[in-house]
Amino acid sequence: AAQDREYSEPILKQFEQDLARYSGTKHAVGLNSGTDALWLVFMALGIRPADEIITTANTFFATAEAIWIAGAKAVFVDCDPRTNTIDPGRIEAAITPRTRAIVPVHLYGLCADMKSIREIARKHDLFVIEDNAQGIDGHGPDWKQGQLSDAVCTSFIIQKNLGTFGDGGAVVTNREDVDRAVRKLRNHGSTVRSVHSMGYNSRLDDVHA
Numbered sequence: 001a002a003q004d005r006e007y008s009e010p011i012l013k014q015f016e017q018d019l020a021r022y023s024g025t026k027h028a029v030g031l032n033s034g035t036d037a038l039w040l041v042f043m044a045l046g047i048r049p050a051d052e053i054i055t056t057a058n059t060f061f062a063t064a065e066a067i068w069i070a071g072a073k074a075v076f077v078d079c080d081p082r083t084n085t086i087d088p089g090r091i092e093a094a095i096t097p098r099t100r101a102i103v104p105v106h107l108y109g110l111c112a113d114m115k116s117i118r119e120i121a122r123k124h125d126l127f128v129i130e131d132n133a134q135g136i137d138g139h140g141p142d143w144k145q146g147q148l149s150d151a152v153c154t155s156f157i158i159q160k161n162l163g164t165f166g167d168g169g170a171v172v173t174n175r176e177d178v179d180r181a182v183r184k185l186r187n188h189g190s191t192v193r194s195v196h197s198m199g200y201n202s203r204l205d206d207v208h209a
Helices: 010-023 034-044 061-069 088-094 114-124 176-185
Strands: 027-031 052-056 073-077 099-103 105-107 127-134 151-155 169-173
Touching: 010 027, 010 169, 027 034, 027 176, 034 061, 034 127, 034 151, 034 169, 034 176, 052 061, 061 073, 073 088, 088 114, 099 114, 114 127, 169 176
Parallel strands: 052 073, 052 099, 099 127, 105 127, 127 151
Antiparallel strands: 027 169, 151 169
16 A cells, blocks of 8 residues: 555655665665764664764864764864874774764765774774765775765765755665664654654655755
């Protein structure tokens, strides 16, 4: 029955399929901003108040703001002067028993050293969430964004590398649980029309898609 189908605008669904294919990931979820993309992923991964998330000091306010919206503490690490992205050599010194995740920020098409960051995350059992609002389609010599992380968050505001006429964002991920949770959270906690739990209004609408 129609009411049992997952709620999704047809153009948005097509855009999500195209974005996932372009990104080389299994899933893409369109959202109303890159900021929402970050904090909805944090919620999907179970980030809680008093948790700590490590990120770079060289980023836009929204990266830290999303951490605070999720109730966590932002812990800042200085950048690598070669790339102006987070310096992996400084991350481990910032890790505490409360650290849950690392958020590298890719800037101007230059990517953070994801291989080093992934190894640190494995060693300390941490999530990795890439903020690529300023670096969509950036990649390393033998890896793409999304391959070495739990999720990638991007922005489509008009000033960004890939922009729409207004605001928008997305999450791309290979994790089924993250895709499922973010998709539900963005739509008032609903995956079936007129059946809701706790969620928010954060869909990317058809016009922007």
